[in-house]
Amino acid sequence: MTQDKLMMERRMKSRAWWRQRVNFVIFLGPAILLTVFFFVVPVLIDIAVSFTDLGRSLRVTRFTTEHYERVFGGDRRLTDVMALTFIYVLGTLALFNVTFGLVLALITTSIDKVSGGFFRGVWLLPRMSPSVLYILLWVWVVNPSQYGLLNQILMTVFGLEQPLDLLTTAPIALIIISNGFIGASMGMIIFTSAIRGIPEHLFHAARVDGAGSLAIVWYITLPALRWPISFITIYQALSLLVSFEYILLLTKGGPFYDTTVYALYIYRRAFQSGQYGYGAALSLFLIVIGIAVALLGWRFFDMKRLLQNPRIEVQ
Template sequence: MVSLTATVTGKRQTQRPAGRSIGRPGLAWALPATIFFALFAVVPLVLVAVLSFTTWSGLGSPEYAGFDTWARVFQDPVMIKSLWLSVLLTVLGVVVQTPLSILLGVWAAGPQRNRAVLSAIFFVPLLLSATAVSVLWRALLDPNFGVPSQARWLFGDGNLFGTQTAAIGVLVFVSTWQFTPFHALIYQGATRAIPQVLYQAAQIDGAGTVRQFFHITLPQLRNSIITSMILMIVGGLTTFDTVLILTQGGPGTDTTISAYYMYDKAFKGFDFGAGAAVALMLVVVATVISLVVVRVSGYDKMAGTKEGL
């Protein structure tokens, strides 16, 4: 903080135009945060690339291994399967959560008072941590003491963690339960920002509620849909706690998605090189998909939804 005093300007320098340079902080003010962030986020990101070319068991020092680690990772069928499972879970998550959260958000944006009260309850899952949500549902869906054991007419043998289909269903359901309120809040805020003029004009033209929804609300929500989808994709590809607590990647490796595979390789199998390689792949895939979504949707051109108003 020594340099701070240096940037303090002299008193009443009237020859300089006020507001141009006086009272403007030097770059030194940004330094502590930048260094801290670089140290704990940027350096690890670089290190993950470096470590993916080494073998390291967690003890001693990593040893350079060239492309051996990458070759080993790509020869593991479980890894290839985990990539597909990640994509599958992400796609299912987006497909299930997007319509649900749009409907819920648009509904909650309505002016009625009962909606405010109900919304307060609707958004309670947001208050629970991912860990708490997973532990709660693991207990509720317990094969012996949970709801499925009480409703065998619906759940068959009651073990929702015994088959791949059921386990994936559980994972999609639990993340939907947990994250839909969050995305609904995005849509609620965006819906409230839609100019009322549009609806009034549509009503004069005789458009009903459904047509208004498809021709005004949905197009106006475009930017929010893209934001929310990017968050879902990145979140879906990096889902970890839910899998660790609910299925532990099982049955067998049937729900071992990439993020869990990475954790399992590194911290259970002590193959940190392989873990780093998978981690790097996840970052690249998530970034590429986000960029593609941004490009395809034209989001980067910042097309406004308020043109002509």
């Protein structure tokens, strides 16, 4: 009987082992294949192209390291582009994607559910709308003539004599605001969900103890939003690093290179100038920067604690 039990246990362990492997293939296999096909393979192709003289003719005549020499010292505009990218990412992230998204979540959860849900739905309309339509509205708002919405308000209500031209005088602020307004919607939804998940009795107990609205937000709401804030910060930082769609539609990177962020600079070098090899080298550095930002965010926000095993297992 002892030997039969041992054989039975071995069979059960073998079946469990095979079941784990089959489940791994079924559930994670497609994700791994997609990651390899759409991330790893393109990165390898990008590395290979960056060492060639691939240009508008789409012919490779020689292998070279000139593109990397140009990145490290031959491109005088690259420093200004990197500085602008830092200002754009930090400004949009800090002012809108995190802070303003958090403010919207706090406001819409402090009023009744119907009004809050309606307000969030209205705020989500730009994100659900085509990018061209969203930017078309911004072009109308900041139109430098007297027919622009902003200039109509300033000239009618405040008596401004000459119309403002924000596309020329404040292009960086304009791309930060236009991207921030639509980027805050994601933080608003994530933060709202997290606030709704806070136990109600904590708020009731705080009010019984005499805590005001600001004290409740500071001592109850914000500590409960630590992980959502960490996630939104890292995710939106990476998203802003590689996105340039709204900037291209609104300012086309101008005037001159005044609103050309790093991702848009890669696009202009590769697809407008036909310097595909140099664009591939720049893209490789963008990948490295993205990985560095993700690792720094992971370390700074201590995201490892978020993914650790629970101390108490609920059966």
